[in-house]
Structures are given as structure tokens and as C-alpha cells.
Amino acid sequence: MARFHTDNIVFELTQACNQCCRFCYNYWRDGSTPLPPPSPKTARRTLRRLLSQASVGTISFSGGEPMLLKNIHDLALYARFRGSHVNVLTNGTLLTQDAIDNFASIGIGAIQIPVLSCRKEVHEYLTGLSGSWDKAAGALRRVAEAIPAGACAVLVITKVNAPDVTGTLEMLRNAGARAVMVNRFNIGGMGLKHSEELVLDEATLKKAFAEVEAFAASNPGMHFVSGVCTPLCMMDTAPYPHIKFSWCSTDFSRRPVAVDCMGNVRFCNHSPVTIGNIFEKPLEDILTDPEAIARYAVVPDKCSGCRMLSRCNGGCRAASEQVYGSFAQADPVLEFKGEDCSYSMTGRTEYPR
Numbered sequence: 111m112a113r114f115h116t117d118n119i120v121f122e123l124t125q126a127c128n129q130c131c132r133f134c135y136n137y138w139r140d141g142s143t144p145l146p147p148p149s150p151k152t153a154r155r156t157l158r159r160l161l162s163q164a165s166v167g168t169i170s171f172s173g174g175e176p177m178l179l180k181n182i183h184d185l186a187l188y189a190r191f192r193g194s195h196v197n198v199l200t201n202g203t204l205l206t207q208d209a210i211d212n213f214a215s216i217g218i219g220a221i222q223i224p225v226l227s228c229r230k231e232v233h234e235y236l237t238g239l240s241g242s243w244d245k246a247a248g249a250l251r252r253v254a255e256a257i258p259a260g261a262c263a264v265l266v267i268t269k270v271n272a273p274d275v276t277g278t279l280e281m282l283r284n285a286g287a288r289a290v291m292v293n294r295f296n297i298g299g300m301g302l303k304h305s306e307e308l309v310l311d312e313a314t315l316k317k318a319f320a321e322v323e324a325f326a327a328s329n330p331g332m333h334f335v336s337g338v339c340t341p342l343c344m345m346d347t348a349p350y351p352h353i354k355f356s357w358c359s360t361d362f363s364r365r366p367v368a369v370d371c372m373g374n375v376r377f378c379n380h381s382p383v384t385i386g387n388i389f390e391k392p393l394e395d396i397l398t399d400p401e402a403i404a405r406y407a408v409v410p411d412k413c414s415g416c417r418m419l420s421r422c423n424g425g426c427r428a429a430s431e432q433v434y435g436s437f438a439q440a441d442p443v444l445e446f447k448g449e450d451c452s453y454s455m456t457g458r459t460e461y462p463r
């Protein structure tokens with residue numbers, strides 16, 4: 111019988127990480143409990159179970175820090191043999207030349223590495239790890255040499271590094287990055303503690319994306335993607351045509367879901383809510399469960415009647431789950447906007463373009 115197919119899974123190999131980023135969105139990283147050490151055996155068992163239940167188009171190895179797993183290359187090779195494209199989302203500090211060469215020979219699609227500023231002190235303030243800037247930037251350069259099309263930088267824009275956006279993009283281009291994932295800081299995890307310091311106000315957010323847009327327009331050989339949905343009533347995406355903004359579907363067949371190393375399945379890697387475990391129920395049954403579908407079909411009150419709902423969907427509601435404990439509320443970043451966001455409630459029924 112054909113395996114159930116899903117396009118995209120984020121597989122969290124471990125919760126552990128050698129950095130302590132101020133903005134870390136992982137729900138388990140709030141500093142309250144010690145994290146379990148990486149377990150290569152557990153990760154292997156879960157990956158095998160996952161790929162026995164489903165064919166996965168693209169599987170992204172994430173964490174925590176996935177390079178803490180000694181058997182990450184074996185896991186990647188196994189996923190490749192099972193027909194998946196494999197990406198690796200790493201902070202880059204443990205990415206040796208041997209590790210990169212092994213990934214290249216396995217046919218890894220992309221390696222994503224966050225470089226948060228062209229200024230070392232800003233990057234290391236945000237990551238909490240001295241020496242991390244040289245390592246991350248060096249890893250990005252080496253990936254660009256070994257897997258040119260797969261060198262993807264990540265820039266998480268916060269209030270702290272927003273002044274450095276253009277300088278940082280120049281640095282990433284010079285390091286050989288072909289693609290840059292440009293995400294605004296999204297509230298959650300350790301970032302909950304630091305949200306006052308990190309959340310971008312509307313003007314700073316728009317200025318930062320205007321800088322990305324200008325840079326993207328003058329560097330047509332690079333790709334710019336923004337993966338964290340921002341409420342459209344906070345930032346219209348129309349002025350940034352050179353940035354590809356992804357939208358967050360609540361349809362499980364069209365979205366990346368997260369599976370952690372214990373087999374727990376979640377709406378995405380930002381969501382703290384487990385909707386099932388693949389050791390108790392096949393992935394297909396978890397993703398087609400009417401209760402789970404109903405949970406994520408709910409519309410926030412303040413968004414009902416908004417003409418932008420089908421595109422915007424209330425912004426990032428995994429952040430709402432982290433902040434309010436509910437998917438039924440709109441993105442908490444709107445609280446920082448300081449005014450009512452609803453077009454229908456303010457009488458603006460046409461979205462301004």
C-alpha cells in the first residue's frame with residue numbers, strides 16, 4: 111500500500127542547543143527546566159517510524175541544535191534513501207568542514223544558518239554565545255563553497271539588530287548566501303521574556319523590510335523569503351515585491367508540521383500544542399483527525415469579517431498559542447501596535463494597496 115504523502119515536515123532532532131538566543135521561539139526554551147540531552151538512538155527510532163508511515167517531500171532537520179546529534183549524517187542519508195529532500199537548520203557553530211562535505215555528498219538541499227548582524231557584538235548579544243559570530247559566518251562561507259545553491263542565511267530582525275539590516279545583507283551576500291530567510295522576531299519561548307526589548311514597532315518593522323526590499327531589488331541573483339506571517343493590518347506586503355512572503359495555511363495537507371524526536375506532532379515548530387504522537391497513531395490519522403482540524407479552523411473574533419482573512423489568517427497564531435494559550439486569538443504582536451487592527455471594526459473594508 112502506498113504510504114501517506116505529506117510535502118513538508120520539520121523534524122526536531124533534539125531540544126538541546128549550545129546557544130541561548132534571546133529570541134529563541136522554541137516553546138520548551140523558557141529557562142524553567144533543564145533540557146534532555148540529545149539522544150541519537152531516539153532520533154533514529156522516531157525518524158524510522160515517521161518515514162515508515164509517510165513519504166515526505168522535504169524533511170528539515172531542526173532542533174534545538176541538530177548538529178549535536180552524532181548520527182545526523184546517518185539520519186540524513188536514511189531520509190534521502192527513503193526519497194525525501196533534506197534541509198538542515200543549524201546555528202552553524204558546530205558545522206565543521208567534514209560535516210559540510212558529508213552533507214554535500216549525501217545531496218542535502220539547503221543548510222540554513224542565522225547570521226543576525228554584521229556586528230559581532232550584536233550577533234553574540236542575541237545568541238548568548240561568545241565566538242558564535244565567527245563560527246556562523248565561517249560556516250555560511252564554507253557551505254556556499256561546497257553547496258552553492260544550498261547556502262541559505264537566516265536574518266531574524268529584532269529591535270536590537272534592525273539598525274544593521276543593510277550592512278548584514280551585504281555581509282551575507284559577500285559570504286556567498288544565495289537565499290536569505292528574513293523573519294521578523296516572533297514572540298515565543300525565550301523571546302517571551304525579552305519581547306519588550308525585541309519586538310519591532312510598526313515603523314521600525316516597515317523600515318527594516320524597506321531596506322531588505324531595496325537590497326533585493328539590486329541583487330537579483332539572490333532570493334529573499336519571509337516565513338513568519340505578520341498581520342496585514344500591521345504591515346502591507348505590497349511595497350516589497352522582491353520579497354516572497356509565505357502564508358500560513360491551516361490545511362494540514364498544505365503546511366509544514368513539526369515532529370519532535372519523541373514522535374509528538376504539532377501544527378508547526380512555533381506551536382507548543384501536541385496534536386498526537388506517531389507511536390500511538392499513524393501520522394495520517396493525526397493530520398486528518400476532525401478534532402485537530404476543527405481546532406485550527408477557528409477564526410479570531412477581531413478578524414471575523416476582515417476582507418484579508420484568507421490571506422492573513424490573523425498573523426502567526428502559533429505565537430497566540432504561546433502567549434494566550436489559544437489559537438483562537440490573533441497574533442500577539444498586534445498588542446505592540448497599540449491600536450485596534452480590525453478593518454471591519456474600524457470601518458475600513460478595503461485593504462489599502
Ligand code: SF4
Binds near residue numbers: 128130133175
Ligand atoms: S534559536 Fe536556534 S540556535 Fe538559538 S537557542 Fe533556539 S534552537 Fe538554539
Ligand code: SF4
Binds near residue numbers: 413452
Ligand atoms: S484583522 Fe485579522 S485577518 Fe484582518 S489584517 Fe488584521 S490580523 Fe489579519
Ligand code: SF4
Binds near residue numbers: 337358377378425
Ligand atoms: S503559525 Fe506562525 S510560525 Fe507557525 S507556520 Fe504559521 S506563521 Fe509560521
